Amino acid sequence: MKREIPLIITGVVGIVFIVQFFIPHEPFSSLSDIFSDWFSIIEACAIWLGALNLIKLSLDKLGKPMLLVTSAIVVVALIVGIVGAPDEFLAGRFPLILFAVAFLLMALGQYSRSKMKPDWFFALTTIASFVIMLIAGLAFSGGRTFQEPGTHYDYLYRSVYTPLSSTMFAMLAFFVASASYRAFRARNREAAMLLVAAFFVMAGRVPLAEFLGTLTPDAFSGAWATTGGFLSGAADWVMNFPNAAGQRAIMIGIALGIVSTSLRIILGIERSHIGGE
Amino acid sequence: MPTPTIISARRPTSHPRVFTAVIATLALIVAFGARNVAAQEPAEVTDTTAIVEAALTPPAPPANILADDAPNDAGGAIIVRWDKSPDEGAGLDNVGAYQLLRGRSPNGPFDTVGTMTAGMTEFNDGDVEDGIDYYYVVEVIALPSPDHPNVEPPVSISRPSQPARSSAQWIHMGRLNSLLAVVILASSILYFISKAKGGEKLFIRKIAGLEAVDEAVGRATEMGRKIFFIPGIQDMNNVQTIAGVTILGRVAKMAATYDAKLDVPVPRSLVMVAARETVKQAYLDAGRPDAYDEDMVHYLTDDQFGYAAGVDGMFVRQKPATIFYMGAFFAESLILAETGNSIGAIQIAGTAMPAQLPFFVAACDYTLIGEELFAASAYLSREPKQLGSLKGQDVGKFFILLFAIGGILLATFGVYNISHWFLVR
Numbered sequence: 001m002k003r004e005i006p007l008i009i010t011g012v013v014g015i016v017f018i019v020q021f022f023i024p025h026e027p028f029s030s031l032s033d034i035f036s037d038w039f040s041i042i043e044a045c046a047i048w049l050g051a052l053n054l055i056k057l058s059l060d061k062l063g064k065p066m067l068l069v070t071s072a073i074v075v076v077a078l079i080v081g082i083v084g085a086p087d088e089f090l091a092g093r094f095p096l097i098l099f100a101v102a103f104l105l106m107a108l109g110q111y112s113r114s115k116m117k118p119d120w121f122f123a124l125t126t127i128a129s130f131v132i133m134l135i136a137g138l139a140f141s142g143g144r145t146f147q148e149p150g151t152h153y154d155y156l157y158r159s160v161y162t163p164l165s166s167t168m169f170a171m172l173a174f175f176v177a178s179a180s181y182r183a184f185r186a187r188n189r190e191a192a193m194l195l196v197a198a199f200f201v202m203a204g205r206v207p208l209a210e211f212l213g214t215l216t217p218d219a220f221s222g223a224w225a226t227t228g229g230f231l232s233g234a235a236d237w238v239m240n241f242p243n244a245a246g247q248r249a250i251m252i253g254i255a256l257g258i259v260s261t262s263l264r265i266i267l268g269i270e271r272s273h274i275g276g277e
Numbered sequence: 278m279p280t281p282t283i284i285s286a287r288r289p290t291s292h293p294r295v296f297t298a299v300i301a302t303l304a305l306i307v308a309f310g311a312r313n314v315a316a317q318e319p320a321e322v323t324d325t326t327a328i329v330e331a332a333l334t335p336p337a338p339p340a341n342i343l344a345d346d347a348p349n350d351a352g353g354a355i356i357v358r359w360d361k362s363p364d365e366g367a368g369l370d371n372v373g374a375y376q377l378l379r380g381r382s383p384n385g386p387f388d389t390v391g392t393m394t395a396g397m398t399e400f401n402d403g404d405v406e407d408g409i410d411y412y413y414v415v416e417v418i419a420l421p422s423p424d425h426p427n428v429e430p431p432v433s434i435s436r437p438s439q440p441a442r443s444s445a446q447w448i449h450m451g452r453l454n455s456l457l458a459v460v461i462l463a464s465s466i467l468y469f470i471s472k473a474k475g476g477e478k479l480f481i482r483k484i485a486g487l488e489a490v491d492e493a494v495g496r497a498t499e500m501g502r503k504i505f506f507i508p509g510i511q512d513m514n515n516v517q518t519i520a521g522v523t524i525l526g527r528v529a530k531m532a533a534t535y536d537a538k539l540d541v542p543v544p545r546s547l548v549m550v551a552a553r554e555t556v557k558q559a560y561l562d563a564g565r566p567d568a569y570d571e572d573m574v575h576y577l578t579d580d581q582f583g584y585a586a587g588v589d590g591m592f593v594r595q596k597p598a599t600i601f602y603m604g605a606f607f608a609e610s611l612i613l614a615e616t617g618n619s620i621g622a623i624q625i626a627g628t629a630m631p632a633q634l635p636f637f638v639a640a641c642d643y644t645l646i647g648e649e650l651f652a653a654s655a656y657l658s659r660e661p662k663q664l665g666s667l668k669g670q671d672v673g674k675f676f677i678l679l680f681a682i683g684g685i686l687l688a689t690f691g692v693y694n695i696s697h698w699f700l701v702r
């Protein structure tokens with residue numbers, strides 16, 4: 001029954017979602033909303049599985065002495081947080097107490113297996129960040145209103161998390177440059193075509209094309225103005241026609257692939273994702 | 278005799294006749310002017326009244342109030358349409374807003390349902406009960422007069438509509454075309470599955486990225502380094518993640534067979550749970566349950582760039598030999614792929630996100646494009662039932678190709694009015 005029950009649930013829910021797309025009458029329309037809500041609730045509850053797993057693996061990498069020291073510091077910090085937390089049941093002391101108990105149990109459970117690994121520092125940083133944000137959010141940021149501007153949680157979020165996230169996103173520019181440098185080499189005919197198309201698109205999109213187009217029309221710069229307009233036009237043509245056609249073709253294939261995969265999953269032909277063959 | 282001195286001389290006076298004429302003339306002038314002024318005063322009073330009257334004149338009410346049950350829904354909604362007021366954009370041109378009122382009797386009482394700006398001629402009333410007749414009237418509210426801000430904008434009311442009753446529909450008529458498409462596609466898939474189960478050999482073209490999976494896993498085994506599997510950044514409700522986890526099962530079985538180390542950092546807790554089951558079963562099927570460690574599949578973070586940073590750190594520290602990217606990715610795709618490229622790992626990627634495909638093509642050794650990701654599980658398992666579904670999918674592609682060619686020919690000859698057959702409402 002361990003495999004059959006998930007297959008039955010998958011089949012029933014899948015068929016309901018297909019049917020409700022074509023039959024708007026009750027109960028089909030509300031069933032799909034109910035199932036979607038259930039998934040959101042399960043997804044939210046499951047976050048603790050992942051978070052505790054992360055803490056457990058991090059403790060595993062610290063080694064015994066450091067695990068003891070870390071556990072002691074974390075427990076003291078959590079006690080301070082519990083004492084300072086507001087009285088709200090689900091947004092203050094209770095979650096901190098729950099986490100403190102879970103953390104102690106995990107630390108005890110991992111103590112015998114813990115061996116210091118080369119990336120122990122990152123594990124320690126993970127635990128420290130987790131505990132600091134937990135205490136700042138639940139204990140010293142007004143309980144349920146911890147996301148309001150001006151709270152300690154909000155300060156840490158805006159001062160630490162947001163710049164780090166922006167930094168990672170900004171690195172994309174350099175990664176794009178390095179990937180482009182490797183990709184746009186005329187090794188063969190197709191690569192040469194890619195290079196030519198990329199040249200026109202890049203030249204037409206950067207301010208160079210606009211600059212060339214704004215040069216005053218005279219005997220000398222008239223040619224430049226025409227070139228600027230040609231580059232922009234070529235870039236637009238490449239993006240609007242061959243690129244759009246290719247993307248649409250890929251998306252048609254994707255849509256058919258999704259239908260086929262979904263049908264296999266709903267009918268129970270595909271079972272690997274639940275541990276079947 | 279001396280000249281007599283005038284002692285009491287009197288000042289000489291105007292001639293009485295001249296004086297009288299002057300006075301009379303002046304009187305006439307004053308009288309004439311007064312009459313003119315008197316004649317103007319009534320004219321000024323008339324203009325002000327006209328302005329006030331114009332400010333107090335309501336726009337003409339709209340006509341043709343039509344209320345119908347909203348089509349293709351689960352009930353509880355009525356669509357009300359009306360012709361715009363004749364004084365909107367013409368005539369008095371003083372329409373400010375429309376207000377829709379609803380009642381259960383043509384004589385009222387009516388409750389306000391919604392207010393719309395001028396120009397709107399339709400409203401979807403989604404707050405009705407099925408099976409009850411409702412009557413609608415439309416109020417037209419005039420624009421407030423800037424010269425008479427204290428004057429309440431006048432309102433006119435239309436006649437009530439015919440009664441309308443909402444109901445639920447069993448069939449969504451706007452989606453019959455997609456129902457037909459689903460039936461045809463599903464039928465062809467099931468047909469080819471049954472043919473494959475009957476033993477018929479089905480031709481599937483080679484997919485370079487999937488042919489290289491064996492080689493990639495073998496490389497990791499020889500080098501004694503890890504295989505990293507990244508199942509995308511979405512949750513288990515995304516079909517790409519399911520496809521990725523399915524491929525993970527195949528890769529895990531190969532890794533178990535070759536005794537290669539597998540590491541699967543995931544960004545969602547549910548994906549972690551599903552992937553653990555998949556990998557565990559794969560190791561069992563390979564006859565290596567002792568080699569399975571549940572910490573192979575571990576959670577990192579839900580955050581997109583936190584996940585990318587964490588995985589990049591693992592790549593740089595642990596230097597895996599092989600990296601698989603199978604699932605849904607967004608901006609972090611290039612960050613991951615470029616880092617993997619920089620450490621010299623062989624990378625096989627597959628995603629159905631068209632915007633990320635170019636990044637994977639540029640940075641990875643092999644890329645599964647779109648539908649190849651969904652075909653991967655069938656391709657790697659070579660199970661007849663799954664291969665049959667690939668053939669059925671190709672039938673759908675054939676029909677789409679036919680329609681595309683037909684549409685191009687029709688558009689070339691100026692026939693455009695059949696494209697609405699393919700719209701899904």
